[in-house]
Each structure stands twice: as C-alpha cells, then as structure tokens.
Amino acid sequence: MxxxxxxxxxxxxxxxxxxxxxxxxxxxxxxxxxxxxxxxNEKEANNTVKIALLLDTSNSMDGLINQAKAQLWDIVNKFTHAKCGNEARPKLQIALYQYGNDDLSSREGYIQQVLDFSGDLDEISEKLFSLTTNGGEEYCGEVIQTSLKQLDWGKNADNLKMIFIAGNEPFTQGKLNYKDAVTNAKEKDVVVNTIFCGNYDQGVNTDWKNGAKLTGGEYIAIDHNRQVVHIDTPYDEVIIKLNSKLNKTYVSYGALGTVNMNKQSRQDYNALEMEEAVAVKRAVSKSSRMYNNASWDLVDAIEDDKIEISDIADEDLPEELKDKSDAEITSYIEEKKSERVKIQKEIQELNSKREAYISENQKESTKGELENAMLEAIKRQAKKKNYTWE
Known part of the structure; x- marks a missing residue:
C-alpha cells in the first residue's frame, strides 16, 4: 500500500x-x-536550505560558542516562517565544523567535522554543546575547502547553500590560499559569509571581507564576547511547562528510540541551563514544523508515511504498546498526535504574545550579535532564490 x-x-x-x-x-x-x-524520490521533493557553520574553537572563542548555543533557536524559528516562491516550505539542514583547536589533529589542519548536514534539531544542539575551546592554529581557507569536499551540497541550483565561517585570526593563515577555497565554493554555488570576531577594520585588513566578497557573500564584524540581553516575558514560564507536556506526546520506537528521547530531554536541560529565555526559544522550535523526529517517534513517522503499524516488531515498541493490536496502537498514536497539535498551537499562540511583548521592550542594541549577523545575511541571500518571509 x-x-x-x-x-x-x-x-x-x-x-x-x-x-x-x-x-x-x-x-x-x-x-x-x-x-x-x-x-x-523525496529528497528533491522539497527545497532544502543547507547551512554549514565553521566555528573557531581556539582559546579566545568561548563567547562565540556560547552565542551559537543560545541563538541556534532564533535561526531555526526564523526559517519556520520561510516560504519558497510557490508557497512551499523549505527544509533546513545544518552542518557543523570546528577549527583552530589544539585538541584536533595537526595532520587534519586542526579541523574537525562535528556534524554532517542534519535536520535533527536535538542532534544539532547536542553537537554545539559538545564544543570546547583550546589554543590552536586557525586555517580559514582549509576549513572552507574541507567542508566543500566532505559535505553533500547537492546540484540543485535553486537551493540555498551557505557557509558561515567565524573567527578572529587573519583569513590568510595556512598553506591553502583562501582564494582557491572560495573560488571552489562559488563553482558549487555556495555563498561564503565571513564573521570576524573583533574590530571591523581589522577584519577588513586581514582579508575577512575579501573572503566573503569573492562569492557574493557578506562580511560582518561582531563583538563575540558581548552578553546577549534576553527580555523576560509573562509567557515564558507557561511555555516551558507546555514544553514538558509536549515531550510526553512522543512515542519512541526502534533500537534508538529511547536514546533519542533521552537526547531530547538533555537538550531541553542544556537550553534551560544557559538561560530560561533560551529554553523558551527551543520550545517554540519544537512546536514548529522544523522539529520532526520521524526516525524515532511513531507519531511523526506515521504522519510522514515512514512506517506502517503492521510492520513494527513488538520488541521495537515502547512498553506501553507491547502486545497491543494494530487498532489499539493506531488509537494510541492518534491520541498522542491530537495532544501534540493542541500543545503546539498553544505554544505558538503564546509565542506571538511573547514576541509582541519583546518588541515593545527590547532595544535593537540588546539583540544577539551572531543572531543579527546570520539572519540578515540569510534573508538577503534567500531573497535571490525567491524566498519570502511571513
């Protein structure tokens, strides 16, 4: 069937x-x-936005990593509202590299692929939180070239493909000339955006601006050590409580079901440990179409036609569904789906009120540096590919 x-x-x-x-x-x-x-098959049925984050994890970059952890959810939530020219909704995949860290292999140029392209938001969060900083040599050209070789960027010229590389040492370091790397990026229709962590003119003088210019990308200088000022709202606590209820609508299956359910909880904890506002933003992401767990959650898997109830072995089911009939399992899944839709709708409605409250109380200067840099570049470049934003 x-x-x-x-x-x-x-x-x-x-x-x-x-x-x-x-x-x-x-x-x-x-x-x-x-x-x-x-x-x-399905891979090309929906447009996919591919973003590779290349983060300097040398000693001085703790502030950058913390901003990336805190502001991931702002970027995801922005894409929730993205539309292609024909009203279709794009998928989002993020890859992650670290470079410039003494703990990495010198033979690999102090570069490591932390995560291949993934749309699994819990996995992306987990990998970001795994990053630590330590010394190192920072070879921008080499990490760009490595990401171009290792990642499957695809050949659809209408897809949006972007690199964001952030660091604070000269762009020219390393044996590989960065101009060769960015030329290769342009040939693959990948836009390179550079984020210099420091003084704007210093970044210009050390070729960060030129590295972006050669592919039509954008150069941005940020204060990576600046603390992001989050605005507390009257809706935050309610959204966090709803997030706990939302987790109870997930029904794990398969060998990795329980592992991934635990990962979901850990990333909730990581977000809350950073700040309550970060946990709220993550909850909003989880209430959106961007958060899909069909690989381990029966509700999403059946909704996406990834699996049939009759095909699931009894040992792959959670305890509460073992020895149940197909009809009983179907009824249980439908009940969980109904609960989830209701909770997600509540979170989205509260978030609309939350955003209105923030707009009234937040000054532009208090927004996240990395968030501002990435979102503005994404919106401008996405427009060239016929994207619109609600």
Missing amino acids: KNARQILGIGLMALTLSSAYGCELKTKKTESLIAHAIAN
Whole structure:
C-alpha cells in the first residue's frame, strides 16, 4: 500500500511540480520531471536550505560558542516562517565544523567535522554543546575547502547553500590560499559569509571581507564576547511547562528510540541551563514544523508515511504498546498526535504574545550579535532564490 502511495505521489508530483517543487524556478519537460522525481524520490521533493557553520574553537572563542548555543533557536524559528516562491516550505539542514583547536589533529589542519548536514534539531544542539575551546592554529581557507569536499551540497541550483565561517585570526593563515577555497565554493554555488570576531577594520585588513566578497557573500564584524540581553516575558514560564507536556506526546520506537528521547530531554536541560529565555526559544522550535523526529517517534513517522503499524516488531515498541493490536496502537498514536497539535498551537499562540511583548521592550542594541549577523545575511541571500518571509 505504501509503494502504491509513492507511485501515485510521483505521478501527482509530475503534474503539479510547477507549484510544489520548492523554490525550483526553471521550466522542465514533464517527461524529464518524472524521471527526476523517481531518481531523487523525496529528497528533491522539497527545497532544502543547507547551512554549514565553521566555528573557531581556539582559546579566545568561548563567547562565540556560547552565542551559537543560545541563538541556534532564533535561526531555526526564523526559517519556520520561510516560504519558497510557490508557497512551499523549505527544509533546513545544518552542518557543523570546528577549527583552530589544539585538541584536533595537526595532520587534519586542526579541523574537525562535528556534524554532517542534519535536520535533527536535538542532534544539532547536542553537537554545539559538545564544543570546547583550546589554543590552536586557525586555517580559514582549509576549513572552507574541507567542508566543500566532505559535505553533500547537492546540484540543485535553486537551493540555498551557505557557509558561515567565524573567527578572529587573519583569513590568510595556512598553506591553502583562501582564494582557491572560495573560488571552489562559488563553482558549487555556495555563498561564503565571513564573521570576524573583533574590530571591523581589522577584519577588513586581514582579508575577512575579501573572503566573503569573492562569492557574493557578506562580511560582518561582531563583538563575540558581548552578553546577549534576553527580555523576560509573562509567557515564558507557561511555555516551558507546555514544553514538558509536549515531550510526553512522543512515542519512541526502534533500537534508538529511547536514546533519542533521552537526547531530547538533555537538550531541553542544556537550553534551560544557559538561560530560561533560551529554553523558551527551543520550545517554540519544537512546536514548529522544523522539529520532526520521524526516525524515532511513531507519531511523526506515521504522519510522514515512514512506517506502517503492521510492520513494527513488538520488541521495537515502547512498553506501553507491547502486545497491543494494530487498532489499539493506531488509537494510541492518534491520541498522542491530537495532544501534540493542541500543545503546539498553544505554544505558538503564546509565542506571538511573547514576541509582541519583546518588541515593545527590547532595544535593537540588546539583540544577539551572531543572531543579527546570520539572519540578515540569510534573508538577503534567500531573497535571490525567491524566498519570502511571513
């Protein structure tokens, strides 16, 4: 039955692709569209935004890492409202590299891929919180080149593909000329944005601006040590309580179900440890379409047609569903889905009031430096790919 739905879906996609194919703007013949849809299955059915974060984790970068941990959710929440030119909603994938850390291999240029492209928000958060700083040599050209080689950027010219590299040493360090790396990025249609942690003119004089300019990217200088001022609102505590209720709507399955459910809880804890406002932003992300856990949660998996109830072995089910009939399991999942939708709606409604409260009470100068830098660059570059923002 599932195969039949997939075949039918591919046929419908071919008929309606001009209005449902992400931000794809080019006209193609129907015959080639069918072949393309079959070859790429679901992967190309929705437009995907790919962002690689290349973070300097040398001694002086603790402030940068803390900003990245705190402001990840602002970036995710911004993409919740993104639309492609034909009203389709894009997916978001983030990859993470660290460089310039003495704990990394000198043979690898003090560079490490911390996370391949992933849309798993808990995994992204987990990897960010795993970063620590320590000394090091900072080779910007080499880390850009490494990310271009290792990551699957895809060949769809209509997708938005971006690198954000942040650091505070000259962009010219290392044996590999950064100009070769950014030229390679341009050939792959990847925009390189550079974030210099320090004085604007110093970043210009050490080629951070030129590194961005060569791909049409943006150069930004930030004070990475500046404390982000979060505005407490009357809605925060309620949203955090709703987040706890939201977690109870997840139904783990498979070998890694329990592991990932625990990861979800740990990342809630990490966010709350940073600051209550960060926990609130994470809860808002979890109430949005961006937070999908079909790989381990039965509610999302069945909603996305990733699995059939009849195909799940009894040992892969949580204790409360073992030895239950398919009908009983289906009823249980539907109940959890209904609860989740209700809670997510409550969080979104409260967040609208929260954002209005913040707008009235927050000065522009109190916003996060990294957040401002990335969101402004993303919006400007996304516009070129026919994105709009609600």
